[in-house]
Amino acid sequence: MASSSHRRRPQPDRDFEWRPVRGPLLAVAAVAAVALVVTLAVAFRPGTAAGAAGPERAVAGSASQTVPGAPADPATPTSPEPSAASPKPSASRRTTPSATPSTTPSRRAEAESGTTHASPATTTAPAAGRIRPGTAYQGVATSYDVGNGDGACSYGPTSDVMTAAMNTADYETAKACGAYVSVRAASGAAITVRITNECPAPCAAGQLDLSRQAFAKLAPLSAGRITITWSLLSPAVSDTVSIRYKTGSTQYWCGIQAIGHRNPLARLEVRTSGGWLALTRTGYNYFLSEQGTGCGAAIRLTDIYGEQLTVPALAVRPDVVQRTGVQFARH
Structure with a gap:
């Protein structure tokens, strides 16, 4: 059990009797005066500006700029002050001018084909679609009776029999209409036809359904189906659009x-x-x-x-x- 001396509350009149102490008081005052003089001397030392960061803060600031992922010093601003000289870009942030887009074979044929008269409003040439200049296509040729020469391209009746129907894939919603195509058979025989019609399934991609007159210049009609190579032409024409x-x-x-x-x-x-x-x-x-x-x-x-x-x-x-x-x- 705790003694009564541990429980007893101090009584002002009895435990804290005031007694004048002069000697120690004078010593304490002297020490305080000396400390004040030293503090003032340090505060007004040349080269010390009010509010200047101490050595520890300067080191902390340098670490935050050079060490990736280092925690920010709570005593320093989070956004760095701009330096007088422009910083050199680091390797990870350095950028180089974008290279000129590479030209694919199909686009290169268009780009090198000659000067165009494009309007300033048009910035890029439209895509050539499935049938591209300077490209040879493998396929087969069949034949059909063109009748009066009219077809899916809606050009109307014509006496021109050197025509062909393009398979649906390469017809491409009439984009092939009016195209001049050079067709070559394995025998070496070659003709030029104009696309005026569409050949639906079972015509496959690459297939041309030629007029009978055109097919006969490549092989006998009895052959029915022959292997061909064909490509787009830009021929000499006497007419205008x-x-x-x-x-x-x-x-x-x-x-x-x-x-x-x-x-x-x-x-x-x-x-x-x-x-x-x-x-x-x-x-x-x-x-x-x-x-x-x-x-x-x-x-x-x-x-x-x-x-x-x-x-x-x-x-x-x-x-x-x-x-x-x-x-x-x-x-």
């Missing part, structure tokens, strides 16, 4: 078709108050303006090489072929 508005076209709805272009057509645009508007191409080779926008306005044609031809405004005359007097360059 023509424009035809589809039957039923008005200023409120119209379909526009380009005929007689030397190179496959990649885009057809009409001029509007807001600039050039690209129309959607159909499988039957007309570009539609569902709301009538641009019907009767200027037309801009772009081939697969990126060359552009501008046709002045033409009257909306359904099913009438209107000549333009312009033609794409030969490649």
Whole structure:
């Protein structure tokens, strides 16, 4: 059990009797005076500025800048102050100018094919699609009776029998329409045909269904099916491009078709108050303006090489072929 002396509370009158102490008091005062003088001398020493960081803080600041992942010193600002000299970029952050995009074989053929007349509004040439310049395609040739020469491309009847129907994959929603193709058989015989029709399944990718007259120049019709190699041409032509508005076209709805272009057509645009508007191409080779926008306005044609031809405004005359007097360059 604790003794009573541990429990007893001090009594002011009895335990803390005040007695004057002079000697020790004077000694303490003297020591305090000396300490004050030393403190003032250090505070006003030359080269010491108010608020300057001490050695420990400077070292901590240096560590935070040079050691990745080091914890921030809570006494220092988290954002470093800008230095007078521009810092050199570190290897991990250094950037180099982007290299010129590499040209794929198909794009290189387009880029090296010659000078184009692209409008400043167009920054890149449109893709050539599945059929690309400078590319040889392997496939087979079959034959069919072309009748009056009309086909899926909606060019209408023709006396030209050196034509062919392109398989659906390479037909590519009429993008192959009007393309001139060089066809070579294993025997070495070669012909040039123009794509005017589509060959649906079972025609496979790479297959051409030739007019009987064209097939007969490569092999006897009795052969039925032969191996061929074919490629895109940009031939010499004597005619110029023509424009035809589809039957039923008005200023409120119209379909526009380009005929007689030397190179496959990649885009057809009409001029509007807001600039050039690209129309959607159909499988039957007309570009539609569902709301009538641009019907009767200027037309801009772009081939697969990126060359552009501008046709002045033409009257909306359904099913009438209107000549333009312009033609794409030969490649």
